Amino acid sequence: MTNHGFSAINPPLQDRDMLPNAKDLLARHSLDILDAIPEGVFVTNLEGITLYVNRMYEQLTGLSRHQVLGRQVRTLVEEGVFDVALNPEVVRKSKTVTHTQRLRNGKMLVLTGTPVFDESGALRLVITFARDITRISQLNEQISEQKQLIEQTNEQMAYMAREQSLTTTPVFASKVMRETLSFLQTMAKTDATLLILGETGVGKDVFARYVHGQSQRCDKVMMKVDCGSISESLVESEMFGYMAGAFTGASSKGKAGYFELAKGSTIFLDEIGEMPLTMQTRLLRVLQDGEIMRIGGNKPVKVDARIIAATNRDLVSSIEEGKFRQDLFYRLNVATVKIPPLRERRADIPLLAETFLRQYSLRYHKQIAFMDITLETLTHYHWPGNVRELENLVHSLVITHEGPLIAPADLPPSIHGKKTETAEDYKEFLQGERSLKEIMAEIESDFLNRAIRHHGSVQQVARIFKINRSTIFRKINKK
Numbered sequence: 001m002t003n004h005g006f007s008a009i010n011p012p013l014q015d016r017d018m019l020p021n022a023k024d025l026l027a028r029h030s031l032d033i034l035d036a037i038p039e040g041v042f043v044t045n046l047e048g049i050t051l052y053v054n055r056m057y058e059q060l061t062g063l064s065r066h067q068v069l070g071r072q073v074r075t076l077v078e079e080g081v082f083d084v085a086l087n088p089e090v091v092r093k094s095k096t097v098t099h100t101q102r103l104r105n106g107k108m109l110v111l112t113g114t115p116v117f118d119e120s121g122a123l124r125l126v127i128t129f130a131r132d133i134t135r136i137s138q139l140n141e142q143i144s145e146q147k148q149l150i151e152q153t154n155e156q157m158a159y160m161a162r163e164q165s166l167t168t169t170p171v172f173a174s175k176v177m178r179e180t181l182s183f184l185q186t187m188a189k190t191d192a193t194l195l196i197l198g199e200t201g202v203g204k205d206v207f208a209r210y211v212h213g214q215s216q217r218c219d220k221v222m223m224k225v226d227c228g229s230i231s232e233s234l235v236e237s238e239m240f241g242y243m244a245g246a247f248t249g250a251s252s253k254g255k256a257g258y259f260e261l262a263k264g265s266t267i268f269l270d271e272i273g274e275m276p277l278t279m280q281t282r283l284l285r286v287l288q289d290g291e292i293m294r295i296g297g298n299k300p301v302k303v304d305a306r307i308i309a310a311t312n313r314d315l316v317s318s319i320e321e322g323k324f325r326q327d328l329f330y331r332l333n334v335a336t337v338k339i340p341p342l343r344e345r346r347a348d349i350p351l352l353a354e355t356f357l358r359q360y361s362l363r364y365h366k367q368i369a370f371m372d373i374t375l376e377t378l379t380h381y382h383w384p385g386n387v388r389e390l391e392n393l394v395h396s397l398v399i400t401h402e403g404p405l406i407a408p409a410d411l412p413p414s415i416h417g418k419k420t421e422t423a424e425d426y427k428e429f430l431q432g433e434r435s436l437k438e439i440m441a442e443i444e445s446d447f448l449n450r451a452i453r454h455h456g457s458v459q460q461v462a463r464i465f466k467i468n469r470s471t472i473f474r475k476i477n478k479k
C-alpha cells in the first residue's frame with residue numbers, strides 16, 4: 001500500500017469501467033458493504049467527528065453507534081473510551097498510519113487509519129480499520145513470560161554445568177594434606193558450619209566442593225556465592241530474595257535468594273572477608289535464627305542449607321580493623337580448616353604439576369612430559385599464587401611448548417632462576433669435612449641417578465654419556 005491510501009489504488013475506477021447501474025447499486029448499499037467487512041470500520045471527517053462505525057466495530061468495542069456518532073475522537077480519548085486516536089495524525093500526514101489502541105474494556109486493537117481523497121485529490125475523510133489483537137497480545141505476553149522462564153532455566157542449567165565441570169577431586173601427596181582431607185571427610189558427614197582459610201589459590205574452592213560432594217547433600221548442586229563481587233546494593237536481594245513488587249524494577253513474580261535456592265544443599269560463601277558490614281549483620285541473624293525473610297515479605301522461611309565460608313583474609317586482623325564482626329567470626333569459626341600454602345607442602349607439587357600436565361595435554365591433544373629435573377625445579381619454587389599459579393603455568397607451557405620434554409630452561413626465569421637450593425646443598429660440602437674425591441663421587445652418583453630416571457634406562461645413559469653400564473653401576477653404588 002502506498003502512502004496515499006484509497007486514492008493510491010491506481011488508476012481509480014472510472015465511470016466508464018463500471019457495469020451499468022453498478023455505481024448506483026454500490027452507492028445505495030455502501031453502508032451494507034461496510035457492515036459486511038469483518039473488521040471494525042470507523043469513519044471520521046477532517047475535524048475528527050465520527051461519521052460512521054460498522055457493526056463489527058460495535059461488536060469489538062462494545063460501544064453502540066449512538067455513543068460515538070457525531071462525537072469528536074479527541075473527546076472520546078479524553079473520556080477514556082480509548083487511549084489513542086489516529087485521525088489527527090492521518091490528516092496531518094495525509095498518509096496511512098498504524099497504531100495499537102487499548103479500549104476501556106481491556107481489548108487491544110490494531111488500527112490502520114487511511115486518508116480518503118476526492119477526484120481533485122483533496123483529503124475528505126479518514127477511514128480507520130480496527131482488528132482485535134487482544135488474543136495475540138495475550139499470547140505475546142505468555143510467550144515473553146515463557147521466554148523469561150526459559151532464560152532462567154538456561155541460566156540455572158549453565159550454572160549447574162559450570163559447577164559440574166568444576167568438581168575437582170583434590171590431588172595431594174603430602175602428609176599435611178592427607179590429614180586435612182581426613183578432617184574434611186569427617187566434617188562432611190556433619191551439617192556443621194565450616195570455615196576454610198588459606199592464601200589465594202590454595203584450593204579453598206576445591207575443598208569446599210569436596211566437602212559438599214562427600215556430604216549427604218551431594219545430590220543437589222552447591223550454591224556458590226562470591227561475596228566480594230555482588231554489588232552492595234544488590235547483595236540483600238541476591239542473598240534473601242524479594243516478594244513480588246517489593247521495589248521498583250522487582251520482577252512481578254518475586255525472586256528466591258541464594259539461601260532459598262540452596263535448600264537441601266550447601267551454600268558456599270566465598271570471600272566472606274569481603275562481605276559488607278551491613279550484610280554481615282544480616283548473615284549473623286540468619287545463622288542465629290536459622291531463618292530468612294525475603295525483602296518485602298512478612299513470613300520467615302526456614303534455612304535448610306549447610307554453610308561453608310572461605311576467605312584468604314586474616315579475619316582476626318579484619319576484626320581489629322573494624323571490617324569484620326567478631327560475633328559473626330565466632331559463629332563461623334565452629335569448624336575451621338587452614339589449607340597450607342603450596343610452599344609448605346612441597347610433596348604435592350610434582351603430583352599436581354603432572355596432573356595438570358596430563359589434563360591440559362589431553363585437552364590440547366599434545367604429548368608432553370616433564371624432565372625430572374624440571375619437576376625438581378618446580379618443587380623448589382615458592383609459589384606465591386599457590387596451586388592456581390602452578391596450574392596456570394602448566395596450562396601455558398602446554399599451549400606454547402614445542403617438543404616432547406619440558407626442561408627447566410622452558411620455565412620462566414623467575415622459577416628456574418630460583419633454584420638456589422642447589423647452592424645451599426654445597427654449603428655442606430664447603431664445610432671441608434669430606435675429601436674432594438668423596439664429594440665428586442656423591443655428585444657423580446646423584447647425577448647418574450637423575451639421568452637414569454630421566455632417560456628411563458641405564459643402557460640409554462651409558463650410550464648418551466659414552467660410559468660403560470658396569471661403570472655406571474659402580475659409580476652409583478659408590479656413594
Ligand SMILES: Nc1ncnc2c1ncn2[C@@H]1O[C@H](COP(=O)(O)OP(=O)(O)OP(=O)(O)O)[C@@H](O)[C@H]1O
Binds near residue numbers: 172201
Ligand atoms: N588439591 C588440588 N587438586 C587439584 N586442583 C587443585 C587443588 N588445589 C587447587 N586446585 C586448582 O587450583 C585452582 C585454584 O584453586 P581454588 O580456586 O580452589 O583456590 P582458592 O583458594 O579458592 O582461591 P581464591 O582464594 O583466590 O578464591 C583451581 O583451578 C583448582 O582447581
